[in-house]
Amino acid sequence: MSTRKKLIIFIIALLVIDQVVKIWIKTHMMIGDEFSVFGNWFKIHFIENNGMAFGMELGGGKWGKTVLSVFRLVAVVGIAWYLGRLIKEKAPMGVILSFGLIFCGAVGNIIDSAFYGMIFSDSYSQVATLFPHGGGYSSFLHGKVVDMLYFPLYEGFLPQWIPIWGGDFFVFFRPVFNLADSYITIGVFILLLFHRKFFASKK
Template sequence: MFRRKRSGGLLPVYGFTIAGVVLILDQLSKYWITQILDLDAGGPGAQVKVLDPIFNLTMVWNRGVSFGLFTADSLWQRSVLIGFSLAVSAFLVVWMTKTTRALQALAFGLIIGGAVGNVIDRALYGAVVDFLDFSGLYFPYVFNIADAGICVGVALLFADLLFNSDDARR
């Protein structure tokens, strides 16, 4: 008979914990930027110099997709982005419950936490709060913890695919 492959036991718990940590850190950092430092009051581009010129905190309302690409100014465009992010997150939640590899659980957790963090911003404010500015290192985009979680998570999925796939083990 066909046997169902066993899931990784505690791996989904590990992945959901990572997602929760990313989500909490993301939302707390955005609260700190907008409410405590009140960078939003300074208008777009308001800045706190941290390690100038390498790293600064720069307030940006990102109305687009990743790194401000493809702006979504209207309600229906934001709704599409929210729906897409939630659909991808749901797909990854299902996949995570079946994973047997820790690297995948970590990657899924990072992506899910980041996606949900940015969904919360879009739903509450109509845009995502971005503030991590490494333009002194010639990285032209301002981003946030959620974005970093998504990017690192995707990179880890590629690493898992390259090094942990059945073909790579042969």
């Protein structure tokens, strides 16, 4: 099997997993619902966000959301082009799979932003309906990204002697994220940790 076919299967498999999890969350939970997976340090906690990975957002309301969605689309096209180039140049498989992870994560969140507003009702005080009568909660490119992975490894008050934040309640790791975010993070991490030599040689 060629490298291109292996990469396509890899990306499709990860995208299916990402979307199955998100659709299950949307059709079984309301915003704010959660349940424990492993004790108090790994929970499924359903939230939605308008923005980037790990709940970060770009300001400007619908205008900011549109700019972010367009930027994501341009980035995905650029990554797809670069993946094709890496395959032609017979780059190491680790490099190709890392960019495949980044590509897959970007596409996963684009699907939410582009289509979820059109095909789902909202999840506030109700479990969302897929393909609701009368249409979804928003328009094309203005859907919200579904997040659910929450790892509050430590929760407590910081010691008073710590400057500025001493005495404040602290949660680590606070951001709630999804599998697509994880794909991007893992892809970047692998590139930085194992494949810096590849990019140094390209220079």
